[in-house]
Amino acid sequence: MIAKHQATLDAAVQALHGRTFFAAFPENPSPEIYGADADVQGREKFAALRGQHFTELQQGPPEGWAGQEESPYEQAPLGIKYPFYSPDTLVKHAQGAFDEWRKVKPALRAALLTEALEGMKSRFFEIAYATMHTTGQAFMMSFQASGPHAADRALEAIAAGYEEQTRFPEETRWEKPMGKYSIALHKTWRAVPKGLALVIGCSTFPTWNTVPGMFASLVTGNPTIIKPHPKAVLPIAIVVAEVQKVLQEHGLNPCICQLGVDADDHLIAKELAENPAIKLIDYTGGSQFGDYIESLKGKTVFTEKTGVNSIILDSCDDLDKVAQNLAFSVSLYSGQMCTAPQNFFIPETGVKVGDTQVPYEEVVQKLAAAVTGLATNPKAGAHVLGAIQNPGTHERVKQLAFEGGRSILDAGSVDHPTFKNARTCSPSIHEVDARHVEQFSQELFGPIMLVIKTKSTQESIHLAAKLAREHGAISCGAYTTDLIVKEQIMDEMSLAGTPVSFNLTGGIYVNQNAGFSDFHVTGGNPAGNASFTNPEFVIKRFTWVGFREPA
Numbered sequence: 001m002i003a004k005h006q007a008t009l010d011a012a013v014q015a016l017h018g019r020t021f022f023a024a025f026p027e028n029p030s031p032e033i034y035g036a037d038a039d040v041q042g043r044e045k046f047a048a049l050r051g052q053h054f055t056e057l058q059q060g061p062p063e064g065w066a067g068q069e070e071s072p073y074e075q076a077p078l079g080i081k082y083p084f085y086s087p088d089t090l091v092k093h094a095q096g097a098f099d100e101w102r103k104v105k106p107a108l109r110a111a112l113l114t115e116a117l118e119g120m121k122s123r124f125f126e127i128a129y130a131t132m133h134t135t136g137q138a139f140m141m142s143f144q145a146s147g148p149h150a151a152d153r154a155l156e157a158i159a160a161g162y163e164e165q166t167r168f169p170e171e172t173r174w175e176k177p178m179g180k181y182s183i184a185l186h187k188t189w190r191a192v193p194k195g196l197a198l199v200i201g202c203s204t205f206p207t208w209n210t211v212p213g214m215f216a217s218l219v220t221g222n223p224t225i226i227k228p229h230p231k232a233v234l235p236i237a238i239v240v241a242e243v244q245k246v247l248q249e250h251g252l253n254p255c256i257c258q259l260g261v262d263a264d265d266h267l268i269a270k271e272l273a274e275n276p277a278i279k280l281i282d283y284t285g286g287s288q289f290g291d292y293i294e295s296l297k298g299k300t301v302f303t304e305k306t307g308v309n310s311i312i313l314d315s316c317d318d319l320d321k322v323a324q325n326l327a328f329s330v331s332l333y334s335g336q337m338c339t340a341p342q343n344f345f346i347p348e349t350g351v352k353v354g355d356t357q358v359p360y361e362e363v364v365q366k367l368a369a370a371v372t373g374l375a376t377n378p379k380a381g382a383h384v385l386g387a388i389q390n391p392g393t394h395e396r397v398k399q400l401a402f403e404g405g406r407s408i409l410d411a412g413s414v415d416h417p418t419f420k421n422a423r424t425c426s427p428s429i430h431e432v433d434a435r436h437v438e439q440f441s442q443e444l445f446g447p448i449m450l451v452i453k454t455k456s457t458q459e460s461i462h463l464a465a466k467l468a469r470e471h472g473a474i475s476c477g478a479y480t481t482d483l484i485v486k487e488q489i490m491d492e493m494s495l496a497g498t499p500v501s502f503n504l505t506g507g508i509y510v511n512q513n514a515g516f517s518d519f520h521v522t523g524g525n526p527a528g529n530a531s532f533t534n535p536e537f538v539i540k541r542f543t544w545v546g547f548r549e550p551a
Helices: 002-018 038-049 087-102 106-121 124-135 139-146 148-165 211-219 234-249 269-274 287-295 319-335 360-375 381-385 391-399 457-471 483-495 535-539
Strands: 064-066 082-084 171-177 182-193 196-200 224-227 257-259 278-284 300-304 310-313 343-347 351-353 356-358 406-409 428-433 448-454 476-479 542-550
Touching (some): 002 106, 002 148, 038 124, 087 196, 087 224, 087 257, 106 124, 106 148, 106 211, 106 234, 124 139, 124 234, 139 148, 196 269, 211 234, 211 278, 224 269, 269 278, 269 287, 278 287, 287 300, 310 457, 319 381, 319 448, 319 476, 343 360, 343 457, 360 381, 360 428, 360 448, 448 457, 476 483
Parallel strands (some): 196 278, 224 257, 278 300, 310 343, 310 476, 343 448
Antiparallel strands (some): 171 182, 182 542, 351 356, 406 428
8 A cells, every 4th residue: 555655645745845736636627537427427426415314434323313404506405414423422433543543654544545535536526516515616616626626635734744754763773972982772753643633624615624634633643533514514524435435444443534513403513622532623714713712722723714815906017817817816606715805905096007007996997897797707607606605695795885985896696507596696896995994804705805995005015914914814916017016015914924926817816725835824814823734734733752772
């Protein structure tokens, strides 16, 4: 097993260091890559799961069955029930698997988990349809984000954990010259896992945001419980099933990796998180619950919470291309991405385009026209916007208003060519006064775009950096042809722990993060305390313990 996957792991480790493009799992869902019948079979397998009990897990007899998922495209229940286990049972099962898993060598753990990713690859299309009908993502995003991109992020965590646990020798002869004689010791070291791990997933990216922490804990020897969002279970349930299958096939306890779902009337995240046996917690979601997770004593915690992402418009070469790029960024998955831009800072003097100063109002109207053009495009709009995962998000976007502000573009429904009952919403654009910071200092989840008129680019930079420092930010976009302004933005936003994408046009967007190259979240502002996948993301999950004796 180690030999089978060594080349993949070596390439992944090399990619971690080089930060250049690397993808072990092709993102193109073409028949040439995945097989002529892969799409049809994936759709059929997903359809066959609906209205049934999910029976692939190998965690012992369940204490009940639970399932709450609904399709945002159909606004109807999926009807899938998952085995329910109480928090105490999940912890007991994980404790029973701890000694077995921690004694497996890091190289073998990494190989077994990479093998599980191969099983996940064989089910990318099934996972894609599961993601579509739990999150509302369009098919292409569902396939890429929950399939190849998630698998690459998982492999990234495996490779990082593998490298850090094999960085130092397992044993050595230590000899200290003492003149006529020397002292010699035989020294050995062990990478010792922290204990049981918990991963709390989110409703919008149930695999992409879950697998980094999941595989980081597993590769470092910690039995892991996955607690998915109750509205988005199936995509990650399939992944857990593939991990358990590999463990079972190699004579290991499948409860090394468990799925822990909420009962229909019993949320279990807090009970699990507060259990003394849980030593590691990964969390993705709202800041309120994330702050609670970070406050727990005796836990090592990795969080990704809400942030306020900004766009700084100063100058550019082609305003139409900029507007089209930003319209796509706002519209992609209806703004339900942690990296989606929200606050657009535009100087009252407008934006310099080449040698021409384009007035503020014209810039705003170009942005609105680009958003409208995309949303109403019959071939592209519905497939870019997808559907709204949470009915509450849909209502908030429809009813949003700001005292003293003005509505530039109202949200509207978007007809989906396949799903007539899809919960859809085109982006809304609101102008707010730069003096009313409280109106744009929190994340407004969904397809919401706020335009803030500033006195100058300097004020735009100041406000974007201040919001990132005080309220968190995961991404930032900036457009400037002035090298001095560019350096100022880099300096201010780096101090605010926020990465910046400069002058993006064409097919690259501020929303996107590339595995093995981009660090997702920095851990440097209130949007989260961790970054995947940097070394700290894995080394905090185990400790080095040394032993020595006379040689």
